[in-house]
Amino acid sequence: MVSCQFMFRLQHFCILFTLVSAIGVHSQQRDCNKQTMIVAVRDKHGQFVPGLQIADFRAKVSGKRVDILSASGVSPGHRVVLVLDVSGSMAWKLRRLQDGLSSALIRFWPEDTQFSLIIFGGRVLERIEFGHSRQEILSAINQFTAIPARSERAVRDSLKDANDLLHPARIGDSVLVATDGMDDDSKVSSKTIERTFNSQGIRFFLLRFIDHYLSTQDTFGQSEMELLSAATGGATIAIDSPNQIEPALKNMADEIAQYYFLQIALPKPLEKEGSFQIEIVNSSSRKRTDVELRFPQKVPACTALNDHP
Structure with missing residues (x-):
C-alpha cells in the first residue's frame, strides 16, 4: 500500500508544479498596462533632437492623457x-x-x-x-x-x-x-x-x-x-x-x-487598439512647433501584444 506520507508529498508536489507552471505562463504575457512606443524627434532641418526627458513629452491614447513612465535613447544593436x-x-x-x-x-x-x-x-x-x-x-x-x-x-x-x-x-x-x-x-x-x-x-x-x-x-x-x-x-x-x-x-x-523609447502607463488594458498622439512641450507646457515627430499611430490591443510574446 502507498503510505499516507507519500500521498501527501505527491499532492504537495503537484500543487507546487501547478503554481510554478502558472507563473511561467504568466511571465510570458506582456504587462498590457505598460506599453513601449518608439518616437523619433527631428528639428526643422531634419536633425535628431537629443537630450529630451519625460517632462518634454505629452501623450494621449484615444484622446485621453496617459502618464509617461520613462523616456530613453536607443539601445545598441539595430x-x-x-x-x-x-x-x-x-x-x-x-x-x-x-x-x-x-x-x-x-x-x-x-x-x-x-x-x-x-x-x-x-x-x-x-x-x-x-x-x-x-x-x-x-x-x-x-x-x-x-x-x-x-x-x-x-x-x-x-x-x-x-x-x-x-x-x-x-x-x-x-x-x-x-x-x-x-x-x-x-x-x-x-x-x-x-x-x-x-x-x-x-x-x-x-x-x-x-x-x-x-x-x-x-x-x-x-x-x-x-x-x-x-x-x-x-x-x-x-x-x-x-x-x-x-x-x-x-x-x-x-x-x-535615432529615436526614443517611451514607456506609457495605461489606466487599463486596451480591449481594442487605440489612437496614439504625442507632443513635445516647452517649459511652459506649450506644444513646440519647431519639431517633427514620427511615431506609430496606434497603440495595440492587449490581445495583439500577447499574440507576439
Whole structure:
C-alpha cells in the first residue's frame, strides 16, 4: 500500500508544479498596462533632437492623457531587413541602388547594425537571414539584375516575409523597402501588416523611386505604402534622380538609428487598439512647433501584444 506520507508529498508536489507552471505562463504575457512606443524627434532641418526627458513629452491614447513612465535613447544593436524590388521597371535604378548600398552599408550604419535581405519581384526571389556579414549581403544584392518583362510586384507579401525574418521581433526593429511602384500582386492587406508591425514595435521605411512614366494608378498605390510607413512610425524618402540615392541612404540610416523609447502607463488594458498622439512641450507646457515627430499611430490591443510574446 502507498503510505499516507507519500500521498501527501505527491499532492504537495503537484500543487507546487501547478503554481510554478502558472507563473511561467504568466511571465510570458506582456504587462498590457505598460506599453513601449518608439518616437523619433527631428528639428526643422531634419536633425535628431537629443537630450529630451519625460517632462518634454505629452501623450494621449484615444484622446485621453496617459502618464509617461520613462523616456530613453536607443539601445545598441539595430536590426534592419533590406527589401529590394527587382521588377522590370527598376532596371536602371537597381544598378545605382546597388552602388549606393555598397557605400552606405559600410559608411553610414553603426557597426553593431545587423542586416538581413529579401529580394522580390512578383514573388520573393532571395531571402538571407540575420547572421551574415555585410559583404555577404552586398554580394547577394549585386548578383541580381532587374527581371525583364515582368511588372507584378508583391510589396506587402515581402513585408510579411520580413516580419518572419525578425521573429522573435525586438522593439526598434526596422524594415527598409526600395521600390518604384505600386503593390499589385500581394495577398496580405496593408491593415494586417500595420497591426502586425505595431504590435511588435517594427517600423517600416520606404525609399520611393519616382518614375514619371508610371501610371496614375501606380502613384495611388505608392501612396498606400507611404501611409503604411507613417502608420508604423517610419519615414519615406523620395528619389527622382540617381544623384540622390547615396544622400537618401545616408538620411535613411540616420532615421532608422535615432529615436526614443517611451514607456506609457495605461489606466487599463486596451480591449481594442487605440489612437496614439504625442507632443513635445516647452517649459511652459506649450506644444513646440519647431519639431517633427514620427511615431506609430496606434497603440495595440492587449490581445495583439500577447499574440507576439
